[in-house]
Amino acid sequence: MMTLSSAGVLHSEPGALQLAQAIAGTEGVELTGVYAHCGNTYSCKGAEQIQAVAKETTNFVLDFMEKLRAVDITCKSSIGSTPSCSHPVKDMSKLDEVHPGNYVFYDVQQSTIGSCCLDDVAVRVLTRVIGHCPHRNQLLIDCGWSGISLDGAGKLPTGYAVIEGHPNLKLLSMTQEHGRVEPISGSLDYSKYPLGSLLTLIPYHSCATTMMHPVYHVHSGGHLLGKWTPTRGW
Amino acid sequence: MMTLSSAGVLHSEPGALQLAQAIAGTEGVELTGVYAHCGNTYSCKGAEQIQAVAKETTNFVLDFMEKLRAVDITCKSSIGSTPSCSHPVKDMSKLDEVHPGNYVFYDVQQSTIGSCCLDDVAVRVLTRVIGHCPHRNQLLIDCGWSGISLDGAGKLPTGYAVIEGHPNLKLLSMTQEHGRVEPISGSLDYSKYPLGSLLTLIPYHSCATTMMHPVYHVHSGGHLLGKWTPTRGW
Structure with missing residues (x-):
């Protein structure tokens, strides 16, 4: 069962319980759990709205678990979505587990929803200034969409990312290997961005960004603590 | 020098020769070559238009090489873009090298430009049918944008990909892990797409698709010949 519109049977429909019974009653198959991804938290703004959805989703799942128990089916209960797990409600403690999404990194999108603030975001992409384009009032960087x-889709006021420490810069567009950076207003002072200097991009969506990299460099206090190789699942 | 609008100095501007001279005259730095990416081939349709751009680009580069020789600078010459290298013109043999882009795979985009036909495309993503959604006349597959x-951007008549052997199917939309497939017209015959059955996606852009995978399975005539691990460059 999922409450996300992408798949599954709605908890409120008779088919949901029938499906659970069919799975549980099939030899060689085990019904391990009920999971709801409350994707509707993505249209929330702020903790209050997020918690209202988290509460509703939790109640739906717990109610459905009651229906399962009434027909002697026991299995695990779980809900997910980064926003709901970032602002948990009390009843979530009655669930067996939660799927807290990309909270390990967070990203600019989550900060716009209100799951976190921008300071909480723990992922960056480093890129170098590789060109000055004064005829276009732009910098060229060696980070593109790959x-x-x-x-x-570049819909942030700062384009495809937030450029740390440079609130007036916008990642306007990208080719596969390059990005074009321009000021939101005014003229670029090229002396501030010499060729070879580093810019630090905070990604809009950390899931999509981290998909692009086979290794993550983990650091704290300026010290490299290790390299993480993500499991891709295929 | 690049003729692509993303960076560089136009070959026709005095600054181009001055830049080459400045590089060649700097101690510890070697000018290795002149490269032009004729990205304007991407707006072509068919071999004739592509070859016109390939010829123009080649001439620009060869003319610039003459200017370099006149000031005693020697270095390599090269042009790129998948379309131009797919339909080379005679004068390209005077270049030192070409950068043939994604010809090793090709993709649906290149077939729409006329670099290749769809049968030439050598990359596929396999995905399974994991859901029947008759209330939406859709299949759910386990391939999303990751x-x-x-x-x-889903602008093909068949959406985000071509589904091999099923010209009436469209990859309508995707979440991170899932895709929604529906018929271009008519009702889905679900008996043709049992749960667990494989669909074969031909990607719109092989560069973007292959970025998503850490290993490629290479096969011929139904036999797995090896696994390729791409070099990411970072």
Whole structure:
């Protein structure tokens, strides 16, 4: 069962219980759990709205678990979505598990929903200034969509990412290997961005960005602590 | 020098020769070559238009090489873009090298430009039918944008990919892990697409798709010949 519109049977429909019974009653198959991804938290703004959805989703799942128990089916209960797990409600403690999404990284999108603030975001893509284009009032950087993804479609006021420490810069567009950076207003002071200097991109969507990289460099306090190789699942 | 609008100095501007001279005259730095990416081939349709651009680009580069020789600078010459290298013109043999882009795979985009035909495309993403959604006249598949990318923006008549052997199917939309497939016209015959059956996606843009996968399975005549691990460059 999923409450996300992508798949599954709605908890409120008779088919949901029938499906659970069919699975549980099939030899060689085990019904391990009920999971709801409350994707509707993505249209929330702020903790209050997020918690209202988290509460509703939790109640739906717990109610459905009651229906299962009434027909002698026991299995695990779980809900997910980064926003709901970032602002948990009390009843979520009655669930067996939660799927807290990309909270390990967070991203600019989550900060716009209100799951976190921008300071909580723990993922960056480093890129170098590789060109000055004064005829276009732009910088060229060596990060394109194969480094940070097209997710977010450039709809942030700062384009495809937030450029840390430079609130007036916008990642306007990208080719596969390059990005074009321009000021939101005014003229670029090229002396501030010499060729070879580093810019630090905070991604719009960390899931999409981290998909692009086979290794993550983990650091704290300026020290490299290790390299993480993500499991891709295929 | 690049003729692509993303970067560089136009070959026709005095600054181009001055830049080459400045590089060649700097101690510890070697000018290795002149490269032009004729990205304007991407707006072509068919071999004739592509060859016109390939010829123009080649001439620009060869003319610039003459200017370099006149000031005693020697270096390599090269042009790129998948379309131009797919339909080479005679004068390209005077270049030192070409950068033939994604010809090793090709993709649906290249077939729409006329670089290749759809039968030439050598990359596929396999996905399974994991859901029947008769209330939406859709199939659910286990390939989302983290398997094939959002490149192409779904603008093909068949959506985000071509589904091999099923010209009436459209990859309508994707979440991170799932895709929604529906018929271009008519009702889905679900008996043709049992749960667990494989569908074969031909990607719109092979560069973007192959970025998503850490390993490629290479096969011929139904036999797996090896696994390729791509070099990411970072």
